[in-house]
Amino acid sequence: MLDVRKLRLLRELKIRGTVAGVAEALSYSPSSVSQQLAALEKEVGAVLLVKSGRRLRFTPQGELLAQHTAAILDALDLAESAVADAVTTVSGLVRIAVFQSAAHAILPGALSALARDYPELRVEVTEREPEQGLFEVSARDFDLVIAEQYPGSTRALRSGLDRAELATDSIHLASSRERGSRIRTDSLAEAAALPWVLEPEGTAARTWAVQLCRAAGFEPDVRFETADLVAHIRLIASGNAVGLLPDLVWAGEEPAVRLLPLPGSPRRTVFTSARRASAASPGVVAARRALAQAVPEHARP
Secondary structure (H helix, E strand, C coil), X not given: CCCHHHHHHHHHHHHHCCHHHHHHHHCCCHHHHHHHHHHHHHHHCCCCEEEECCEEEEXXXXXHHHHHHHHHXXXXXXXXXXXXXXXXXXXXXXXXXXXXXHHHHCHHHHHXXXXXHCCCEEEEEEECCHHHHHHHHHCCCCXXXXXXXXXXXXXXXXXXXXXXXXXXXXXXXXXXXXXXXXXXXXXXXXXXXXXXXXXXXCCHHHHHHHHHHHHCCCCCEEEEECCCHHHHXXXXXXXXXXXXXXXXXHCCCCCCCEEECCCCCCEEEEEEECECCCCCCHHHHHXXXXXXXXXXXXHCC
8 A cells, every 4th residue: 555645745746846845845854755755666666756857757657646646635635624524623723824914904803713712723824925825725834825816917726726705905006194205196107206115026916016007107116125014114104115005904003104096996805725625624614714704894805
């Protein structure tokens, strides 16, 4: 009988691409991963991987076994969920990946509700950019991710993940409140010649922001680049930049900057995703319910 732990290493290699990536994700040494994969080949009686430069390439037999392994791991998730569902007390561990503004506005209330209603459920939360969080849920590093999608944009489809809409969030042009501020604007068109703060290149937020500016007829002069929205607020409030801020970042508090409307009144969608095979587990169901109840009234879908 094949060893599920070795099969998981094969599946992890398929997802992450390198032995080093598998080793880092699972806290193994690269040599240990290589040894376990070699042992799996002996158990199977077929060559699963061949060297291609510095990387390993899957043989047809390796591809086939990796596909079957995904189904095996999903079946184990379903079995675990079924057993957990038969227990009256919601317990165990739920690992959640979340992006910053959702962590500010939604997470605290949800965690308080979970601690009150399910004291035996352990919840662990890690901040992740949405794309990374989605990948890591697919890779079983997390059980649930809170992610975002900007208007007019799409994300790569991951067939193993579901999707449940959690909130809709208005986005505004943000400028300093101070009338004598060095950097201040009254509209998107006026911001064309001003310094901007945006999220890092490659993020969905940055891509959408640049497209918005281009549609308005200019390329934003990005002087400051950071994923930390608190830093965005400070830079804008102090009159050093303009930027784009979602409503959830305020977490119910009074905005520290002047918020101006954008063309079309854009709203991003905030959603959760879990692996389809484990979405029915009591811990994930409880976490999703608590998150939905913690969404501010104005942001509910």
